[in-house]
Amino acid sequence: MIRIETGEFNLPLTLESGQVFHWRPHGVGYLGSIGDRPVRIEQRDGALWIEGAEAEWVRHYFALDHPLEEIYATFPADPAMNAALAYCRGIRILRQPAWECLATFITSAMKQVKHIEQMSLAIRERWGKPIGASGLYAYPTPEALAAGTETELRECKLGFRAKNLLGAARAVASGEVDLAAVATMDEEHARAELCKLPGVGEKVANCVLLFAYERLRAFPIDVWIERVLRQIYFKGKRRVTLARMQRFAAEYFGPYGGYAQQYLFHHARRTERRGKRGSDRSVGSVRSV
DNA sequence: ACCCAGGGGCAAG
DNA sequence: CTTGCCCATGGG
Numbered sequence: 001m002i003r004i005e006t007g008e009f010n011l012p013l014t015l016e017s018g019q020v021f022h023w024r025p026h027g028v029g030y031l032g033s034i035g036d037r038p039v040r041i042e043q044r045d046g047a048l049w050i051e052g053a054e055a056e057w058v059r060h061y062f063a064l065d066h067p068l069e070e071i072y073a074t075f076p077a078d079p080a081m082n083a084a085l086a087y088c089r090g091i092r093i094l095r096q097p098a099w100e101c102l103a104t105f106i107t108s109a110m111k112q113v114k115h116i117e118q119m120s121l122a123i124r125e126r127w128g129k130p131i132g133a134s135g136l137y138a139y140p141t142p143e144a145l146a147a148g149t150e151t152e153l154r155e156c157k158l159g160f161r162a163k164n165l166l167g168a169a170r171a172v173a174s175g176e177v178d179l180a181a182v183a184t185m186d187e188e189h190a191r192a193e194l195c196k197l198p199g200v201g202e203k204v205a206n207c208v209l210l211f212a213y214e215r216l217r218a219f220p221i222d223v224w225i226e227r228v229l230r231q232i233y234f235k236g237k238r239r240v241t242l243a244r245m246q247r248f249a250a251e252y253f254g255p256y257g258g259y260a261q262q263y264l265f266h267h268a269r270r271t272e273r274r275g276k277r278g279s280d281r282s283v284g285s286v287r288s289v
Numbered sequence: 290a291c292c293c294a295g296g297g298g299c300a301a302g
Numbered sequence: 303c304t305t306g307c308c309c310a311t312g313g314g
Binding site: 018019105106108109110111112113114115116160161164198199200201202203204207220221222223224225265269 | 293294295296297298
Binding site for chain 3: 109110111112114115118154157158159160161162163239241243
């Protein structure tokens with residue numbers, strides 16, 4: 001295995017924070033893929049150990065160059081954010097392949113992380129290219145998926161999402177939407193371009209901007225983050241619209257809002273369900289805007 | 290049995 | 303610009 005030095009980094013938290021859905025525990029580390037490379041990865045002795053890909057690919061994928069301390073310094077210093085940071089320190093926002101990220105988030109609508117993983121795996125096994133010798137599959141290309149049928153996608157348990165994923169695959173395969181061009185666009189145009197695809201609205205577009213296009217300001221608002229915003233930052237306010245929360249987040253969390261969002265998301269998810277109201281202690285009230 | 294899940298889209302107020 | 307409803311399916 002190759003040794004890679006990292007700055008602050010927490011591999012398990014990063015892979016289990018709900019931004020990527022195909023890494024599975026393997027020994028003391030994980031087995032998965034970066035693009036079409038099969039990768040085994042472990043974190044021990046203060047370093048990363050990898051097998052299957054060049055160090056440079058891994059550094060890029062895991063964004064080991066993101067200046068975490070600088071990023072943390074931009075976080076608002078309120079109790080909720082502090083609690084999330086203390087819990088999530090070391091999580092990095094990955095640079096995922098765009099299509100793979102886009103496709104999996106199209107299937108994520110109204111689904112739990114567990115089930116997104118299952119659908120993603122079924123899709124890989126059915127249309128993906130086998131890579132390595134360990135039963136791993138690359139995520140299928142838009143062309144490969146576009147050649148499939150809605151019925152076949154429904155067999156992967158996608159339900160009503162099947163039509164959306166198929167439509168998106170066709171639009172990308174035909175060149176109607178150019179994912180490489182999205183990388184060159186400013187944030188607003190990039191978001192609008194992604195939203196042309198079926199099954200892609202504001203939330204999914206923001207996930208793709210954040211997790212694949214390194215737009216670290218993008219702030220996806222899902223049901224979890226919406227709860228956090230309502231309970232902590234809009235406490236007592238009635239009839240707060242999504243658009244208003246979006247504007248608040250952009251201003252309040254700043255240039256690395258996407259990082260803040262991911263930390264709040266993961267912290268909320270991990271501390272929920274243990275006693276129902278035991279987690280309210282760690283977060284006080286905050287100026288509500 | 291019931292409820293909700295990392296939403297989107299479209300019609301109707 | 304907002305609300306209501308449907309879209310399938312699995313897990314708690």
